[in-house]
Amino acid sequence: xxxxxxxxxxxxxxxxxxxxxxxxxxxxxxxxxxxxxxxxxxxxxxxxxxxxxxxxxxxxxxxxxxxxxxxxxxxxxxxxxxxxxxxxxxxxxx
Numbered sequence: 370x371x372x373x374x375x376x377x378x379x380x381x382x383x384x385x386x387x388x389x390x391x392x393x394x395x396x397x398x399x400x401x402x403x404x405x406x407x408x409x410x411x412x413x414x415x416x417x418x419x420x421x422x423x424x425x426x427x428x429x430x431x432x433x434x435x436x437x438x439x440x441x442x443x444x445x446x447x448x449x450x451x452x453x454x455x456x457x458x459x460x461x462x463x
Contacts, residue, residue, distance in 0.1 A: 406443055412460040415440070424457025437461035 408414070415437070418424040421444050428440030439462045446453040 408441060408443070408460040409462075412439075412441060412462050415459045415461045417445075418457045418459060420455060421457040424459050428459050428461070431461060437463050 415431075416427070418427060421442055424442035428442055431437045431440060441460045442457040443460065445456050445458055447456050
């Protein structure tokens with residue numbers, strides 16, 4: 370008798386599921402789009418640093434030391450296996 374109840378409950382659930390609207394298709398995750406940002410004319414990539422703060426510290430230290438005249442940091446998300454990390458790309462003008 371218990372087996373009959375299980376089968377009846379299973380069929381009832383299947384009937385309810387058949388009446389529910391179909392779930393919309395979920396698109397596969399897309400890779401991060403390439404940034405439309407470009408460095409100002411005359412600036413070259415000096416390095417990439419974990420986090421924008423580190424990029425600013427290295428950039429301002431380079432200006433103080435006279436290694437370059439100016440710098441710009443561009444924040445980018447870089448995928449590392451299952452997660453994205455925020456990096457700062459240091460562009461300098463010599």
